[in-house]
Amino acid sequence: MLTCILATNLHFVDYFLADLGFIQNFLNIRFISYDQKGNFMELRLKEPVDNLCDYTYGFTWQGNKISPGSVIPSQEGTNFTYKDLVNELRKGKDVLITGNIGKRLAYSMGADLAHFGGSGSPEKAGRIYVDGDVSSEMGMGMVSGVIYVKGNIEEPIGNLVEVKSDEPGYHKFRSITGILCKGLGKDVLAMNKFDEREKHLLLYDGKLRGTVAARCNCDTLVTIKGNACNGTGLLMKKGMVHVLGDAGMNTGAHLDGGVVIVEGMTDEFAGAYMKKGTLVLNDSKGFVGANMKDGVIFAKNKIKIAPPAGELAMSQEDANLLMKYLGLGHVEAMSFRKYGLKKERLIRMRDGSVVVMKSEE
Structure with missing residues (x-):
């Protein structure tokens, strides 16, 4: 069984800045190159x-239990709401957060969410600076913006990759x-x-990520080596x-185009609402294609739908499609199983009656 919560650190030593980092920590000085005049929101936390x-x-x-207008708990000297951030x-x-942070930081950051009347497309977003540690699921569904973290980061992380x-x-x-688009x-x-020219991102760092390529709307390829x-x-x-x-879980959920391929085992609800x-x-653990609206699912093994x-x-x-995607021979490709919607087709009989037939499209 795939375990998504694997605690790990992203801690490393920057040799070129070791002396500067030591002085910074010793004197508690922030060397941040963005607006030094205080034109950013700063939140200090006593607890995650x-x-x-x-x-x-x-x-x-x-179930939307967090009200956007609710005041964030454990603040020090401020009264910010979730919506303010x-x-x-x-x-x-920019938003600067001092202290350790809990789960799901920057969830769907940069998305103009249809749930709140938006277009569902990516939009511009600012930067988050964290002077502390961050718990799991940081950046799930994130599509734009930047996150800077001084401390350790717990896995899984979201739709993120580290840059220098x-x-x-x-x-x-x-x-x-x-980055892809x-x-x-x-x-x-x-x-x-x-590979900027081929638009191919190869992820081989061994980090466990969720929602990879969320809301991607460009022709590109992501290969996850792991x-x-x-x-x-x-x-x-x-x-x-x-x-x-x-x-x-939820691999390919709400898929609205493109292709997702998994060569190993997939947890429950793959292709849900696609x-x-x-x-x-x-192979899959079950409930494949739950509430799907359209699209097609192929499986090497018989799966529970x-x-x-x-x-x-x-x-x-x-x-032909599977041969192209997976490099298979014809016989092996034809051995796959295909799943989708059996759509209804109305057939009018000679006597004037109408018969509903199932058609495979």
């Missing part, structure tokens, strides 16, 4: 708080989706490899994500 800078305000996890980032401004930092003493993270610019990956956590390809419209290991696109699985998904007949066109 979950869902900070969370554009969803927790609705994904807690999000609004600041949506203006393209331009701020002494901080780790710098950018959205994978942002807009490029690295002046940034350089701290690890991993991105396992993925929950929500790979979430709301993706274009591109391909190829997971060489296992994948967590609208378009292609999901290719080796959920309504309205049904098994469909494989075609030569389907086999």
